[in-house]
Amino acid sequence: MALNSYDEWSPLKEVVVGSAANYTSHERELSFDLFFHDNIAGDNSTRSEWYYPRLTVGGADEGDTGRDGARRGRVPIKQRYVDELVEDLEGIAEALTGLGVTVLRPMDLDPATTDVRTPAWSASVVPPLNIRDNTLILGDEIIETPPMIRSRYFETQFLTPVFQRYFVQGARWTVMPRPLMTDASFDLDYARESTIGGPTEPIGAPSHSPYDVGTEMMFDGAQVLRLGRDLVVNVSTTHHALACDWLERHVGDRYRIHRVHRLSDSHIDSMVLALRPGTLLVRSEAVAEKLPAALRKWDRIVAPAPESDNFPRYEDEDLVLTSPFIDLNVLSAGPDTVLVNEACPELARTLEKHGFTVVPVRHRHRRLFGGGFHCFTLDTVREGGLEDYLG
Numbered sequence: 001m002a003l004n005s006y007d008e009w010s011p012l013k014e015v016v017v018g019s020a021a022n023y024t025s026h027e028r029e030l031s032f033d034l035f036f037h038d039n040i041a042g043d044n045s046t047r048s049e050w051y052y053p054r055l056t057v058g059g060a061d062e063g064d065t066g067r068d069g070a071r072r073g074r075v076p077i078k079q080r081y082v083d084e085l086v087e088d089l090e091g092i093a094e095a096l097t098g099l100g101v102t103v104l105r106p107m108d109l110d111p112a113t114t115d116v117r118t119p120a121w122s123a124s125v126v127p128p129l130n131i132r133d134n135t136l137i138l139g140d141e142i143i144e145t146p147p148m149i150r151s152r153y154f155e156t157q158f159l160t161p162v163f164q165r166y167f168v169q170g171a172r173w174t175v176m177p178r179p180l181m182t183d184a185s186f187d188l189d190y191a192r193e194s195t196i197g198g199p200t201e202p203i204g205a206p207s208h209s210p211y212d213v214g215t216e217m218m219f220d221g222a223q224v225l226r227l228g229r230d231l232v233v234n235v236s237t238t239h240h241a242l243a244c245d246w247l248e249r250h251v252g253d254r255y256r257i258h259r260v261h262r263l264s265d266s267h268i269d270s271m272v273l274a275l276r277p278g279t280l281l282v283r284s285e286a287v288a289e290k291l292p293a294a295l296r297k298w299d300r301i302v303a304p305a306p307e308s309d310n311f312p313r314y315e316d317e318d319l320v321l322t323s324p325f326i327d328l329n330v331l332s333a334g335p336d337t338v339l340v341n342e343a344c345p346e347l348a349r350t351l352e353k354h355g356f357t358v359v360p361v362r363h364r365h366r367r368l369f370g371g372g373f374h375c376f377t378l379d380t381v382r383e384g385g386l387e388d389y390l391g
């Protein structure tokens with residue numbers, strides 16, 4: 001089928017489901033620490049100290065601490081969690097197939113590949129799991145976005161067979177400018193403004209590189225909420241602002257872009273999701289204040305507050321990457337059908353009360369691997385078109 005994905009809810013025909021094969025570790029280095037640093041976690045009702053276990057015990061086994069006292073090096077991930085994640089991903093793919101959706105997969109990470117390397121740096125590689133992040137599908141166009149984490153620099157290459165196929169069938173295929181991504185490329189002030197903690201405080205001191213060019217464009221597809229011809233784009237840093245300028249120049253004649261200022265640190269999809277025209281799923285009522293006026297008129301379903309016992313218990317050395325709100329990161333298979341984590345019966349009941357059919361799917365380690373069903377998928381073919389839902 002030809003690439004056609006303009007919104008988050010219309011009947012889903014084809015989807016890519018991420019791969020976790022050969023996930024072994026996270027590398028603690030400047031770009032990783034900055035990305036997972038949490039400044040904004042919603043309003044007072046959703047901010048909480050129990051988000052992330054404090055890093056009393058560091059998991060890093062190499063390099064240990066940098067000169068700034070920040071942890072450095074590879075934090076191993078237990079094989080059991082990776083195996084369970086691979087199993088859950090199969091379950092997600094099967095659930096989607098069962099709904100009549102064609103499921104595509106990226107290439108797996110080859111275990112012999114250990115690092116990514118550019119002229120300026122190298123970092124350990126991670127598999128193409130949260131594939132929502134590094135690609136933005138806008139209608140008939142694939143846009144590979146400029147990564148914020150070094151380990152993920154070439155992640156979209158695992159999707160090349162998928163993208164090539166859509167290209168042959170007529171899709172546009174664009175790669176946004178790639179950052180040199182030295183330490184000097186990052187806006188460190190953002191992380192130093194404030195923090196509610198997060199898995200990675202404190203942020204390291206930057207090193208000098210012959211490739212320093214100053215602040216660069218960095219941005220993830222997951223910062224965009226797609227509503228037909230309207231795009232809501234979360235902009236929190238100078239990196240995002242540059243990328244949004246690029247997006248406006250590139251697609252501004254086809255789409256209306258609404259910038260929202262610091263709705264979240266980066267990704268928008270654990271703050272607000274569009275479930276059907278006229279209905280949003282939000283983390284809290286306060287989200288509405290930041291939304292464009294036309295979208296504030298839509299109904300809002302506030303996700304029930306997560307309880308800590310929804311999650312597996314982890315050890316101090318297991319790095320927890322997401323907030324407990326990650327389960328509101330659902331995937332719509334259609335305007336009335338939603339994939340919901342089976343660990344969240346309260347969310348399922350809330351959605352059912354609003355007339356949705358809920359498909360419960362198992363996904364245990366979303367907090368360790370940074371994503372729910374929306375993050376792990378890339379919806380490439382849906383029925384909807386370039387429509388005006390806000391008019």
Ligand SMILES: N[C@@H](Cc1ccc(O)cc1)C(=O)O
Pocket residue numbers: 035036037038039130264265266267268270321322323369370371375
């Ligand atoms: N603070 C970020 C951290 C994060 C981003 C992406 C992830 O996959 C996981 C965590 C969030 O709110 O978006």
Ligand SMILES: NC(=[NH2+])NCCC[C@H](N)C(=O)O
Pocket residue numbers: 130132133222267269270321322323324325326329370371372374375
């Ligand atoms: N597309 C994604 N990877 N989204 C993940 C967002 C997770 C968000 N930081 C949270 O903790 O809730």
